[in-house]
Amino acid sequence: MASLLRTTGRSRAFLPRVNAPTSPRASIALQRRHASAAAAAVADSGEQPFFPDEPKLPIVQTQIPGPQSKKAIERLSKVFDTRSLNMMADYSRSYGNYIADLDGNVLLDVYAQIASIPVGYNNPSLLLAATSPEMASAIINRPALGNFPQHDWADILESGILSVAPKGLNQVFTAQAGSDANELAYKAAFMWKRQQQRGGANADFSPEDISSSMNNKAPGAPDMSILSFKTGFHGRLFGSLSTTRSKPIHKLDIPAFDWPQAPFPALKYPLSEHEAENRAEEQRCLDETERIIAEYHNPPAAVVIEPIQSEGGDNHATPFFFRGLRELTKKHNVLLIVDEVQTGVGATGKFWAHDHWGLSSPPDMVTFSKKAQTAGYYFGNDALRPNKPYRQFNTWMGDPARALLFRSIIQEIERLDLVKSTAATGDYLFAGLTALSQRFPAEIQNLRGHGQGTFIAFDSARRDQVLAKAKAHGVNIGGSGERAVRLRPMLIFQKHHADLLLERLEKVFLE
């Protein structure tokens, strides 16, 4: 199959036809055209590929970047910062799990735009949504949603964003991206806390509140905080960056609020072999978190945490820790904000990663972005609506176009049962990596993400080299933290893709 693709090479764009994925005619045509390829895939892995049109193997024709990409990068760098550039992509030739560049290279992509592509490049169902009249209207008639919402906004929310709301949360405030989703949740937390302190929603602001707020001084601009965890990541605007503790390069030279950080459990992997030690470590972190909540000079209104610390290196904690955190935040009357920007929308084998925890009561707010392709925070408690209008407000307050896209993503996830598939593929991949780690114990350390879908990572002493070599072998992988290899495939990543990934990793390790 690789040679077939190679012969047609750059002349073939992987743009899918604009057919309904359920159209029998289209599906027959697809089946006929790719009968042999599909049959081969089925024979290898015992599964039906979701997208028979997808490339069967990576193609690496040049060094990456190749000559065409180099030219394009040089041009772009005159007007746009390209120093973080990983690969200059040609999305017209990318399809499914495969990302293409300008030089005819086509890579299996298990980084997926920093974990943000949910159902594949040029997904035909999304293409249908993107070319619908309602999408066109949403693009050209972008409303100020707080003032002039479109008449079907409730319907778009209910049939989309809210149809997958975490259990116990039935309202949403929409945003543009992960950073501002978190910051809006923080704002809601501060308003809630100060309202409580004043005596509830009917208690008015004091004249001192009002005048001091305009001077950025307490009590109007209160000396309160959001507690976050060491090595956590919650975004890079000023409030979110004050809760981000991932790497100095994210924080250097930017003023930050005097907000506290608690230790995040440093667990030993595999978790199942270190239960007692890990339990003690988690209890230590809970105790320290409780102490900080009680004692910090700028008292926290909320605690924010990722289910799996992602940018910080894929650091896990167990349900014990998160249940403990839920209990102690309730005890101390601070909110629990679960940042599902990277973990949400299926990648952990549940729609929301915190579904794994069995909480006694839901988080107070859950933020989302990335794979949702839109952003915001879910909440359930009416007291989290500020007591007056225009307190939580901005011009756009989200984007109906992206909300429509998320609705289609949800439909595609349901059509292909992708959360379940991701759970199964993740188990399969984890088993494969476990076997590989026994053969290459120096290459795969601290393998983690068991039972967490494809949200899998491991440490590697020569991480950056592994990522570079993997690319030369046709696989696009990202890193995180200091030395983690972070696997963040799309939800359409199947067992035959996992086989390919394992085979290429083996080649890298053997070199």
Place this chain on the structure above:
Amino acid sequence: MASLLRTTGRSRAFLPRVNAPTSPRASIALQRRHASAAAAAVADSGEQPFFPDEPKLPIVQTQIPGPQSKKAIERLSKVFDTRSLNMMADYSRSYGNYIADLDGNVLLDVYAQIASIPVGYNNPSLLLAATSPEMASAIINRPALGNFPQHDWADILESGILSVAPKGLNQVFTAQAGSDANELAYKAAFMWKRQQQRGGANADFSPEDISSSMNNKAPGAPDMSILSFKTGFHGRLFGSLSTTRSKPIHKLDIPAFDWPQAPFPALKYPLSEHEAENRAEEQRCLDETERIIAEYHNPPAAVVIEPIQSEGGDNHATPFFFRGLRELTKKHNVLLIVDEVQTGVGATGKFWAHDHWGLSSPPDMVTFSKKAQTAGYYFGNDALRPNKPYRQFNTWMGDPARALLFRSIIQEIERLDLVKSTAATGDYLFAGLTALSQRFPAEIQNLRGHGQGTFIAFDSARRDQVLAKAKAHGVNIGGSGERAVRLRPMLIFQKHHADLLLERLEKVFLE
């Protein structure tokens, strides 16, 4: 014309046909169909309407909200905060300068989604762009632009966003909305200033910088500031809100940085009649700004200012003030950030409002959003690129879909010469309002925006009542500050629309 629209009523959607605006066939068909209406408009105002398909007059059939809208609002309010709702819109029936609701009401819209719709609802040229294959790809294949930009990103930037870059600025960092555009500019300013203090781009971070940054403490998270002006508005996230000084309701209960505010000139209108006093007031504000820059305990890295303070009540200053600010920021080695989120993209009769000032050297950064339908900051000085990659970075770093839309907006502005048209229409409207203010001096006070296109406002003692009555007369107008009536029409607002607005305002004042 009103009666014609009224008979067809709700059954007619104002969705334009998907014709190229330059298609001779379409244009002939349009001309034939609307010959009499167009002729009437021309006869009235001596001008050709840009969109012959546009409604000729507002229609008000019910109280607003009417029964259908009330039902929809009630439903939406269960899942989304509707307390700031102004009007539940039906965008499928909105066209050009006219916004429709669910009850058959069609209003002349001079608020335009808080000044963010540039070239009309359902603009046919934008519809073409929104239904293009490249838009579809941008919607469904959203890249992490810093890592995997699309191969034609340079072309999209150069033919779009950068083609209208302010004089002297040739680079851009793209963002999602006005608030984060400003915050990213602030981050660039802090990184630039600290880099200077360390001795330039090659001087490395100290171990103390690195360790303290992770604890949100100086020197790594420096005690530096952004200076803004009293009654200014720059957004509502934590950093931008710390520079916003518009209203307590925007700021209450949200922690803020200890950053300074300088007085904004309180000028007397009309400016031409109070030159000496205003000059003295502006000099006073410049002197105080200089004092704060020199003395504030958290030294400013940059000064941020709006060309016309918009949310704060449409407060103007003269070119003398802005030129003075440019000089003193240079003298004290702090950056000048001009926030053109609301003033940019043509509304003041120049593409950028700061083009009115005749600066000796350009602003260091200019931020944009709203009418651009995308956001970011322009800059020219290479030293404003942080010295290492990943310092200014986030997952999406903007949105190619919205960048494509801005390119089409720019083309539409050029095709119809809308900046020039807005300058002329603005002068015409200002003259009409001046005449009206002489008849109704209590209703129109401090009329301002002369020579600033349609970016016009006046104070009214009974402002909220005026806005409500105007709506009942078929005109959607916004307010700002404590008592300003803020006119913020689209760039396709023409003299015949101005006539209509003046006529309806007169009716309101006569009541």
